[in-house]
Amino acid sequence: ALFNMYCHSLTKLQLVSSVVVDSSGWCTASGSLFSRAKEAIGEKDASPSDFLKHLKDPVAGTRSAIRAADYMETTLSLLKKKLRRLVKGKFNITDVLSRKQKEIISKATGCDYQIRSIKCPKSSIYRTITGECNNRKHSYLGASNHGYARWLPAEYEDGVSLPKGLTEGKLYNGFPLPLVRDSNENVTQDQERSLIFMQWGQWVDHDLDLAPFTTTKIDNKEVHCETSCTFEPPCFPIQIPPDDPRIKDPNTCMPFVRTAPVCNARTFTREQINAITSFLDASMVYGSEVPLAKSIRNQTNQLGLMALNQNFTDAGLGLLPFENKSQSLCLFTNKAMNIPCFKAGKSLSQIHKSFPHHNQMSASTAPVIALSWSLFIITYRDYLPLLLGDETEKEIPCYTGYDESEDPTVANVFSLAFRFGHSSIQPFVNRLDEHFQPLGPHSQVPLHLTFCASWRVVMEGGIDPLLRGLLVDHAKLMKQNQMVVEELQERLFEQVEIIGLDLAALNLQRGRDHGLPGYNAWRQFCGLSQPRNLAELSEVLRNPELARKFMDLYGTPDNIDIWIGAMAEPFVPNGRVGPLLACIIGSQFRKLRDGDRFWWENPGVFTPQQRQALSSSSLPRVLCDNTRIREVPRDVFKVNRYPEDFVNCRMIDSIDLSPWRQRSN
Structure with a gap:
């Protein structure tokens, strides 16, 4: 009877057209296996949610992994509904299933296949595109289309x-949780960090994790998260507070789609999927799945170069190819221009929240080594010390070699914590000419008008003016009363007269969607004090007024959402994050380094001569080699003035490639 219920539940998913139980007790399905919720946009204008969906839409093998997890989760949910008549009181469905029954469900849903471990070759000197077999003992560690790591157990309702x-009205630690939407304004310039410091952090983040949306439809219902204000999976809409300064309609909400689950046959607790590899491997450029990786390469030769755009160039330099889609979302940012989105290893990288140009740095014929391995060195030598300040050596001690027992998988909490960079984004995008002067009358563009606007790269001067702006502009300084600019909090993905999204609210809602524990749980995890009252929280935040606001909203520091609580902490000395973020971010980057068999300093990966050559890698050199910019600062992450802080590219060391030629001989 149990498995008849299970088989019936598959048809409820609308993912199969018919299903029967064969003589051996297995479910046999026929018809379509997957019905994607994404609808064709057609001729209507694109909404802010359409842009967000486009960036989070699962592709290739990710869809198969999500489909299996959706089968599993929805089947268990429907089984629980049917068993409520037979089991008295509250119960967890997995508690009433035998081990054998769980195994059968895991196989029938496809989860068993998704979480299988593969046999790795004894000798492999190159990374796999999926990240598999970096760890030969546990092939899936850090691989794409697997779950995030949990450093603390998930907390779901x-x-x-x-x-x-x-x-x-439900209480947590004796208090209800507040709505996630709030308001903020004003901007203070960071007098020590450049805007490219912010941009590098987002560039690195897009190399480490991507949590796509789920697309399941349940119980024969067509669910429209764009308009629904009730919880109907996968919709978890953001409710609007009654005193909201912008949205006055009490029946309005902000759309929110839950992150897709991944198979979790061990505890059956919901876990989110990371669609890309956890490693620093430039996967946002090259992809994390074989079909995608092949589709963005030049297949006319064996050089392994990126495919280039056949319609446009950037003043003679190659641009990435366009998406092969008749209804690309980027078309809607300027219908007259008819320019689709660029195609790359990760859609979120080339249609960035701020700029649509990141992957261009690898689109030339410069050796792949200059980008891939420079990514390691620039991040750990130049970026992280400016971020973590005096906590750097404590959180990321000197490298002692590859540790097979270290799990490099990106942690669920890190995927939220590293969004601290949203607080450093300026409300305008500046484009500068070769003399670092404003590029024409429209050199400064409001941020919300650059979202997904690939046409601006093609038609308004290319990549270089954007990069020059990053080099001389200041990052926004994160302050406790100035966390996220209004361009992100009121106009995210707003291109037409439709209410934009709120990035801060999305971050807070995402933390709850992912079941992340509250502020004090993470303070305890990091060995920090756990404030219990207003006085103690005031001391931690060094701000009694903000502490009181938190206490009024949350009732207790235990309930404070991790993203905003960690963001609110004063910076560590010489850094740009507080103690809690320094701990979480530092721990993650240490694990990424120590658990990566291909880390550039690991003996056997490179010769001593090659390591010496790589140590001269720098972001200024990458910019010189891949753009037409001829003057750069030596330290690009710090604030620089033109021309006094700039030098000619001839003064910037290049990587000596001769150690690789000698090895090949």
């Missing part, structure tokens, strides 16, 4: 999958 804050 029902203990399994429902996000906290879902049930109105």
Whole structure:
């Protein structure tokens, strides 16, 4: 009877057209296996949610992994509904299933296949595109289309999958959770960090994690997260507070789609999928799946170069190819221009929240080594010390070699914590000419008008003017009363007269969607004090007024959402994050380094001569080699003035490639 219920539940998913139980007790399905919720946009204008969906839409093998997890989760949910009539009181469905029954469900849903371990070759000197077999003993560690790591157990409203804050009036530690939407204004310039410091952090983040949206439809319902203000999976809409300064309609909400789950046959607790590799391997350029990686390469020769755009160039330098889609979202940012989105290893990188140009740095014929291995060195030698300040050596001690027991998988909490960079984004995008002067009358563009606007790269001067702006502009300084600019909090992905999204609210809602524990749980995890009252929280934040606001909203520091609580902490000395973020970010980057068999300093990966050559890698050199910019600062992450802080590219050391030629001989 149980498995008849299970088989029936598959048809409820609308993912199969018919299903029967064969003589051996297995479910046999026929018809379509997957129905994607994404609808064709057609001739209508694109909404802000359409742009967000486009960036989070699962592709290739990610869809198969999500499909299996959706089968599993929805099947268990439907089984629980049917068994409520037979089991009294509250119960977890996995508690009433035998081990054998769980195994059968895991196989029938496809989860068993998704979480299988593969046999790795004894000798492999190159990374796989999927990240598999970096760790030969545990082939899936750090691989794409697997779950995030959990450093603390997930906290869901029902203990399994429902996000906290879902049930109105429900108390947590004796208090209800507040709505995630709030307002903020004003900007203070960072007098020590350049805007490219912010941009590098987002560039690195897009190399480490991507959490696509789920697309399941349940119980024969067509779910429209764009318009629905009730919790109907996969929708978890953001409710609008009654005193909202912008949105006055009490029946309005902000759309929000839950992150797609991944198979978790061990505990059956909802876990989110990371669609790309956890390693610093430039996967945002080259992809994390074989079909995608092949599709963005030049297949006319064996050089392994990126495919280039056949319609346009950037003043003679190659641009990435366009998406092969008749309804590319970027078309809607300027219909007259008819310019689709660029295609790359990760859509979020080339249609960035701020600029659509990142992958261009690898689109020339410069050796791949100049980008891939420079990514390691620039991040750990130049970027992280400016971010973590005096906590750098404590959190990321000197390298002692590859540790097979270290799990490099990106942690779920890191995927939220590293969004601290949203607080450093300026409200305008500046484009400068070769003399670092404003590029024409429209050199400064409001941020929201650059989202997904690939036409601006093609028609308004290319990549170089954007990079020059990054080099001389200041990052925004994160202050406790100036966290995220209004361009991101009120106009995210706004291109037409439709209410834009709120990035801060999305971050807070995403933390609850992912079941992340609250502020104090992470303070304890990091060995920091856990404030219990207003006085103690005031001391931690060094701001009694902000502490009181938190206490009024949350009731207790235990309930403070991790993203905003960690962001609110004063910076560590010489850094740009507080102690909690320094701990989480530092721990993640240490694991990424020590658990990576291909880390550039690991003996056997490179010769001593090659390591010496790589040590001269620098972001200024990458810019000189891949753009027409001829003057750069030596230290690009710090604030620089033109021309006094700039030098000619001839003064910037290049990587000596002769150690590789000698090895090949």
